[in-house]
Amino acid sequence: MRDEDRVAAARRSLLELLSEDGHLLPGSVIDRMMRCGKPNCRCTGDEGALHGPYHQWGYSRGGSRHTRRLSDAQLERYGPEIERGRRLSELLAALEDAELTWVERAEGWGA
Numbered sequence: 137m138r139d140e141d142r143v144a145a146a147r148r149s150l151l152e153l154l155s156e157d158g159h160l161l162p163g164s165v166i167d168r169m170m171r172c173g174k175p176n177c178r179c180t181g182d183e184g185a186l187h188g189p190y191h192q193w194g195y196s197r198g199g200s201r202h203t204r205r206l207s208d209a210q211l212e213r214y215g216p217e218i219e220r221g222r223r224l225s226e227l228l229a230a231l232e233d234a235e236l237t238w239v240e241r242a243e244g245w246g247a
């Protein structure tokens with residue numbers, strides 16, 4: 137594929153995603169087992185039965201890292217939007233890569 141075509145295709149994919157209804161949330165969700173910190177809880181000690189799993193959403197904002205615990209209902213509500221946010225990042229990275237390939241070749245830079 138020509139560099140210009142690759143840029144155009146990446147731009148189209150991005151526009152397609154942005155033209156869909158619905159939110160796009162950054163970050164990712166992991167399921168974690170936790171200790172609560174109460175001294176006599178079943179979760180204390182190496183053999184302790186940890187609490188969870190909890191859904192933990194992590195994202196960066198303005199250079200700081202944030203985490204939020206999501207209930208099952210919140211995960212159901214926001215999970216698809218976080219997934220779409222992940223696609224946004226992928227498509228943006230693909231567009232940047234295509235643009236850099238284009239300019240590097242155009243200018244004779246690059247490896």
Ligand SMILES: [Zn+2]
Nearest residue numbers: 172173177179
């Ligand atoms: Zn506990």
